[in-house]
Amino acid sequence: MLLLETIDLTKKFFGLTALNTVNFHVNKGEIVGLIGPNGSGKTTLFNCATGVLPVSGGRIQFKGEDITNSTIHEIGLKGVSRTFQIIRIFPRLTVMENMLLAIQQHQGERIISSILRTPHVRRLERHARERASALLDFVGLTSLKDNLAAHLSYGQQKLLEFIMAFMPNPEIVLLDEPAAAVNPTMIQKMMDHITRLNQEGYTFCIIEHNMDVVMELCHRVVVLNYGEKIAEGKPEEIRNNRDVIEAYFGG
Amino acid sequence: MSIFRLLIFIGGGVLLAGIPYSVTSPYVMHLIILSGIYIIFALSYDIVVGYLGMLSLAHPAFYGVGAYTSVLLVMRLHVPFILAFAAAGLLALLVALIVGYPALRLSYHSFAIVTLAFTLIMRIVWINWESLTNGPMGIPGVPRPRLDIPFLGNIHIETATGYYYFILIVVILTCLFIYLMVNSRVGRALVSIRENEVLAETLGVNAFKYRMIAFAIGGFFAGIAGSFTAHYIAFVGPEFTDFYYITMLLIMVILGGSGTVHGVILGAIVFTFVPEYLRITPEFREVIYGCILLLTIIFMPGGIGGKINDMVEGRRLKSHAAAGNN
Numbered sequence: 139m140l141l142l143e144t145i146d147l148t149k150k151f152f153g154l155t156a157l158n159t160v161n162f163h164v165n166k167g168e169i170v171g172l173i174g175p176n177g178s179g180k181t182t183l184f185n186c187a188t189g190v191l192p193v194s195g196g197r198i199q200f201k202g203e204d205i206t207n208s209t210i211h212e213i214g215l216k217g218v219s220r221t222f223q224i225i226r227i228f229p230r231l232t233v234m235e236n237m238l239l240a241i242q243q244h245q246g247e248r249i250i251s252s253i254l255r256t257p258h259v260r261r262l263e264r265h266a267r268e269r270a271s272a273l274l275d276f277v278g279l280t281s282l283k284d285n286l287a288a289h290l291s292y293g294q295q296k297l298l299e300f301i302m303a304f305m306p307n308p309e310i311v312l313l314d315e316p317a318a319a320v321n322p323t324m325i326q327k328m329m330d331h332i333t334r335l336n337q338e339g340y341t342f343c344i345i346e347h348n349m350d351v352v353m354e355l356c357h358r359v360v361v362l363n364y365g366e367k368i369a370e371g372k373p374e375e376i377r378n379n380r381d382v383i384e385a386y387f388g389g
Numbered sequence: 390m391s392i393f394r395l396l397i398f399i400g401g402g403v404l405l406a407g408i409p410y411s412v413t414s415p416y417v418m419h420l421i422i423l424s425g426i427y428i429i430f431a432l433s434y435d436i437v438v439g440y441l442g443m444l445s446l447a448h449p450a451f452y453g454v455g456a457y458t459s460v461l462l463v464m465r466l467h468v469p470f471i472l473a474f475a476a477a478g479l480l481a482l483l484v485a486l487i488v489g490y491p492a493l494r495l496s497y498h499s500f501a502i503v504t505l506a507f508t509l510i511m512r513i514v515w516i517n518w519e520s521l522t523n524g525p526m527g528i529p530g531v532p533r534p535r536l537d538i539p540f541l542g543n544i545h546i547e548t549a550t551g552y553y554y555f556i557l558i559v560v561i562l563t564c565l566f567i568y569l570m571v572n573s574r575v576g577r578a579l580v581s582i583r584e585n586e587v588l589a590e591t592l593g594v595n596a597f598k599y600r601m602i603a604f605a606i607g608g609f610f611a612g613i614a615g616s617f618t619a620h621y622i623a624f625v626g627p628e629f630t631d632f633y634y635i636t637m638l639l640i641m642v643i644l645g646g647s648g649t650v651h652g653v654i655l656g657a658i659v660f661t662f663v664p665e666y667l668r669i670t671p672e673f674r675e676v677i678y679g680c681i682l683l684l685t686i687i688f689m690p691g692g693i694g695g696k697i698n699d700m701v702e703g704r705r706l707k708s709h710a711a712a713g714n715n
Contacts, residue, residue: 190587210590219591226588228581239581242574243593249602252574253566259574286702306593 139166141201141310141341142187142218148195149182149365156182158365159196164310169332169342171356171373173349175385178362180345181223184312188220189213201309215244217309221299221316223345229288233279233298236287237270238263240305269305277301277331293324300328310341317348329355353377361385405557409550418549422621424661425556426614429563430634431641431657432650433610438639439647440571441603442583443497446635447488447504448611450511451481453630455612456619457515457522460531463620470534474616481612482605489604493597508630515627527626534620552621559617563610568650570606579603580648633671636678644685645692652694 142164149157157179164170172180185191187198189210198206205213228236245262252259274280277297282290287298296316303311316332317325325348332355336342346352352359352373359376361369363385369376376382412418430452437445455477462473492503515522522528534555536544546555570576581589582596590596619625637660645656664674689696 188591190591209595210587211593211595214591214593222588226585226591228584228588230584231577231580235577239577239589239594240592242577243595249575253570255569255573263574284705302592 140164140199141166142343143199144183144187144196145199146196147183147186147193147198149179149186149191150194156365157186157362160362160365160367162360162367164341164343166309166341167336167339168358169336169344169356171352171359172343172345172362173347173352173359173376174362174368177364178385179365180362181314182365183362184220184314184343184345187213188218188312211243217306218312219303219306219308219310220312221303221314223314223318225292225295225299227287227295227299227302229286231287232284233274233287233290234267234270234283236298236302237274237283237305238266240302241266241269244306266305273301273304277327293320296320296324297328300331304335304340308340310343311335313342313344313346315345315347317346317351325351409553415549418553420662420665422549422552422556424658425553425560426618426621427637427641427657427661428560428654429610429617430614431638431645431653432563432567433607433614434638435642435645435647435650435653436567436571436579436603436610437607438642439649439653440576440579440583441600443493443600443604444501445504445604445607446501446632447485447492447507448607448638449630449632449634450488450508451485451608451611452615452618452634453511453515453625453627454484455481455615456625456629457615458612459616460528460619460625461521463532464528469537470620471536471538474534474613474620477616478609478613481615482609485605485608486601489601493600493604508632508635512627512630515630522627525627527624527628529624531619531623531625533623556617556621559613563613564650564654567610571650575599575602633675636675636682640678640682643682643692646694646696646698647692649692649694649698652692652697655693 140163144160144162146159146161147157148155148159160179160183162183172183174180182191186193189205189208189212193206197204200213200216200218203216205216208216228239231239245266248259271280271283274283277300279294279297279301282294287295290298300313300316303313313332316328320328329351332342332344344352344356356373359371359373360367361376361379361382368381368385369379371379408421409418412421430448434445434448437443437448458480459470459473459477462468462476463470468476488504488507492500495503516525534546536546536555538544544551546552571579578589578594578599581592581594582599586596615629619629641656641660642653644660645654646652667677685692691699
């Protein structure tokens with residue numbers, strides 16, 4: 139089943155074309171790798187797909203619905219979770235509060251009953267805490283749940299940002315360089331987590347520069363260069379693709 | 390622990406209820422009532438500046454809107470005070486929504502400028518709409534509040550004790566509401582927008598909507614603070630929308646600790662009493678305020694409330710480490 143799809147997606151920053159008529163899709167249950175040299179438009183594609191940047195042309199669809207002009211929170215509430223290239227968490231909130239924030243809007247807004255703490259809201263909050271505890275346990279952050287996120291190490295913050303994305307039980311998770319700037323042990327951990335979560339049914343789209351990670355994890359790889367899709371296929375096909383090698387190492 | 394808390398609440402309640410009987414100086418009583426007003430005013434400001442993280446300069450305007458609304462309703466249309474009091478808050482809330490709708494879409498700095506412009510405009514309106522506001526003279530002789538409460542009958546607030554109990558109830562209700570709000574999911578969403586708007590939006594928080602809510606609630610409580618002040622000092626005039634209030638609110642909120650309820654309450658009380666006892670001229674007061682603000686931002690950016698929070702957090706971490714859990 140088709141989850142996320144871009145049709146002729148184009149993004150121009152003034153004169154620069156960051157994305158040029160890119161057709162890209164992710165099916166349910168897949169792990170799709172999005173690779174390409176620096177500045178090839180990978181993160182721009184994520185930003186367009188999540189509403190952070192307005193598109194210049196083309197369309198974006200999620201589960202057959204047009205989301206080209208949807209706002210960031212609308213897209214988030216439809217079930218698109220993401221992480222960022224530079225970690226984004228709430229440093230002055232505790233780990234648990236970070237986790238709870240990731241699900242509360244998905245449980246419905248309910249401004250007045252939230253302030254009055256109706257039994258219904260308390261039940262939702264309890265459910266959120268249980269889910270957060272389970273997920274924190276899964277990545278091994280349970281003992282830090284009451285610490286301020288700012289007091290976590292870089293690797294722990296990266297894990298927190300990663301696991302926050304799963305709080306609302308998302309349809310698709312977009313990961314922007316999950317293995318960047320962390321030690322090899324942590325990379326292995328992250329890969330294990332992604333594999334496990336994929337087996338549980340979560341769909342992934344991953345931007346990654348570490349080729350070992352991409353080759354091992356991804357079912358399908360899409361290569362961007364100067365904002366254009368230059369290749370798409372199974373990891374082993376991509377590894378031997380002349381255009382890709384040229385793009386990465388220069389002709 | 391809960392019995393301990395209950396005792397604190399009961400003890401605090403008895404203490405607060407007993408104040409009019411133990412304070413003999415009318416001047417001190419006046420300052421206590423004034424600090425009640427400023428607690429409401431400062432907390433309403435902290436929702437916008439502390440929790441939302443937007444520098445609003447529109448608060449004196451909401452204060453003025455609230456004051457004029459209830460005075461005009463009571464004096465011209467003979468509306469019962471308690472209804473006029475509520476209407477003052479609601480109209481200030483409505484005005485906040487109207488100003489906020491365009492202003493809250495702007496960047497941090499532009500928002501500050503637009504709200505500043507609004508305050509200046511409202512002051513000009515009070516001065517020039519003479520048929521309604523009596524111009525720069527203001528409206529003197531505002532009647533003392535009369536509360537028509539079902540089953541309890543008519544209560545005339547005439548003495549300082551009466552004003553004290555009335556403002557005490559309003560302060561308690563305000564603190565309760567704001568405490569509940571900032572510690573609810575709504576408060577959490579507000580803080581998330583302040584901390585990282587893009588991430589908050591990604592997690593499904595409609596930042597604009599929450600900004601509107603916070604700004605409107607801030608306007609509401611500023612409005613009722615203005616209304617009570619007018620009925621307490623029996624006067625309303627353009628000076629209700631004076632820029633002086635911005636410095637006063639900022640010092641209360643920042644020194645008290647922006648984004649904390651207890652800190653701001655403390656800041657409001659301290660900065661009602663300190664200037665009165667220092668007996669300084671208004672011009673020199675501004676200079677001292679400026680110095681205190683600067684020193685606070687440099688040496689204690691979290692304010693008193695932030696310091697208290699840090700101490701609590703430090704003790705928690707220590708006990709955590711001692712228990713060998715960390």
